[in-house]
Amino acid sequence: MLASETFSFSEISTHTSKDDCWLIIHGKVYDVSNFLEDHPGGYDVLLQAAANGDATQSFEEVAHGSSATSMMEGFLIGSVHVDGLPKEKQARATDPFFAHKPQKIKQATSSTSFMDNLLHLLTLALALANWYYFTYINVNA
Numbered sequence: 199m200l201a202s203e204t205f206s207f208s209e210i211s212t213h214t215s216k217d218d219c220w221l222i223i224h225g226k227v228y229d230v231s232n233f234l235e236d237h238p239g240g241y242d243v244l245l246q247a248a249a250n251g252d253a254t255q256s257f258e259e260v261a262h263g264s265s266a267t268s269m270m271e272g273f274l275i276g277s278v279h280v281d282g283l284p285k286e287k288q289a290r291a292t293d294p295f296f297a298h299k300p301q302k303i304k305q306a307t308s309s310t311s312f313m314d315n316l317l318h319l320l321t322l323a324l325a326l327a328n329w330y331y332f333t334y335i336n337v338n339a
């Protein structure tokens with residue numbers, strides 16, 4: 199199998215058993231079937247990660263050393279096929295940053311716009327108070 203091959207999520211999700219286990223890490227696909235028993239973290243965490251769909255986050259959480267990363271090369275069979283997926287999911291599947299960090303999309307929430315309006319009203323009230331003071335109260339000072 200060529201490492202340039204691409205696999206769909208649905209195909210990858212069929213390889214989650216003890217003798218046939220594929221992992222998605224940073225958008226790449228690894229066949230760890232022959233490594234399960236030798237994995238220092240145990241085979242069960244790998245099976246669990248495969249069943250979860252994307253193993254990137256759990257892989258990163260362990261802070262694997264350079265021996266693990268160089269070992270991975272040997273298990274690489276391809277990458278995730280992203281055609282037909284929404285743009286956000288494509289980015290998550292292929293980009294190392296998005297692949298393991300949930301994307302925070304900044305949205306104007308109702309509380310933000312409420313605070314914005316309050317700030318505008320306060321500024322207006324202050325300006326009016328100033329005008330009133332200097333026009334009527336401070337006029338003879």
Ligand code: HEM
Nearest residue numbers: 228238239243244247253256257260262263265266269270
């Ligand atoms: C191709 C994928 C992986 C490879 C080649 C790999 C390899 C390794 C290696 C070599 C170690 C020993 C420590 C080190 O050198 O960093 C290790 C430890 C560990 N791995 Fe992985 N790993 C892989 C994926 C994963 C995933 C997806 C998880 C979590 C779900 C995981 C969980 C762990 C844990 C918990 C340890 C720590 C064991 C301990 O220190 O007690 N690994 N892994």
